[in-house]
Amino acid sequence: MSVFAVKKVAPIKKIAQLWSYRELIYQLTxxxxxxxxxxSYLGFAWALLTPLVMLFIYSFIFVIVFKLKWGLGTEESKTLYTLMIFSGLIPxxxxxxxxxxxxVLISGNPNYIKKVVFPLEILPISLVISTIINNIFGLILLLVAKLVFLQTPSLPLLLxxxxxxxxIFLSLGLAFAFSALGxxxxxxxxxxxxxxNMLFYMSPIFYQTSxxxxPFRSIVNINPLTSIIEQWRDVILLGRGIDYGQYGISLFTSVIxxxxxxxxxQYLRKGFSDVI
Incomplete structure (x- = not known):
């Protein structure tokens, strides 16, 4: 039997196993x-430049060309609309x-599959952690812009x-599934x-769900990113608390x-060595 055969492990024990791999996760991340x-000459500056460039492009298209606004038709709403776009782009x-x-996570790491006994489940975990860290720069920029341009409460930022x-749960769950299926x-x-690409436009990044x-609102609401993006905007930009009813549904869905x-x-990993 392959060393990567599925083993029945209690959830708590599995979490403890993953915790024991924390140093390896850190090194992979x-x-x-x-x-x-x-x-690269600019290094990690690209993590900040990339979202800035995309924000400029989207703001030009939707704010300057289409003249869309968020809320009341005031000059302040143009700034708010730009930040609303940014807050949707980050998640x-x-x-x-x-x-x-x-x-391509599994096919891109054949040495871990074929040559060594390796806890393969930490590959998607380190990938998601790396992705979050890479996008933290954009979040920091959003927070600075919120403090400078918006007179909204800042205490909810602690949330x-x-x-x-x-x-994280949603991204990690899909990363597990698609890394195996891929x-x-x-x-x-x-x-x-x-x-x-379809989800990009079906998510309320450039528009309010309202x-x-x-007839089409239910389709947008089925998208699990809808609730996540709206919660980000409410807490970070508008200074509102978390809607725990909406948050609970989002959390439950992501856990599933x-x-x-x-x-x-875990089911498909036993055949990785045969297809790589």
Whole structure:
């Protein structure tokens, strides 16, 4: 039997096992972050420049060209709209990057699959952690802009770590699933890229959910990112507390996705060495 065969392990014991791998997770995360910008003159500055450039482009299109505003038609609403876009882009980038990179995670690390006994489940974990750290620069910029341009309460910013929990669980669950499926189905890269692009416009990044026509609003609300993005805006930019009813549904959904994704990963891992 393969050393990677699925073993029935109690959830608490499995969490304890993952905790024992924390140093290895740290090293893999660090290696991934350094590899992103290896040989680059600007290095980690790209982590800040990339979202800034994309924010400029989207702001030009939607604020300058289409003259869209958030809320009242005032000059302040233009600034608010720009920040609303930015607050939606950050969680979406974490989500989409985690999924897109996970598709080639197993095939891109054949040495871990074939040559050594290795806890493969830490690969998606380190990938998601690396993705979050890479996008923290954008979050810091958003917080600075909020403090400078918006006169909204800042105390709710202490809730930001809580906001990350559903996003992490959702991203990690899909990273587990797609990293395993991607090892078997190479065409998945193209199909998932299409789905992610659809989710980009189906997520309330450039618009409020309330303006979506009623017959289509349920479609937008099915998207698990909708609740996450709206919670980010309410807490970070508008200075509101967390809607714990909405948050509870989002957290429950993300936990289910994580459990299913982890099950798929553990079920399919026994055949990784045969397809890589």
């Amino acid at each position: 660090r290696r991934d972050l350094l590899a992103r910008y290896k040989g 979406f980038y974490i989500f989409s990057e985690s999924i897109n990179r996970s598709l 930001i770590p809580i906001l990350f929990v559903p996003l 090892a078997y189905i190479r065409d998945l890269t193209h199909s998932i890229a299409l789905v992610v 303006i979506v026509p009623e 996705v994580l459990a299913i994704g982890y099950f798929i990963f």
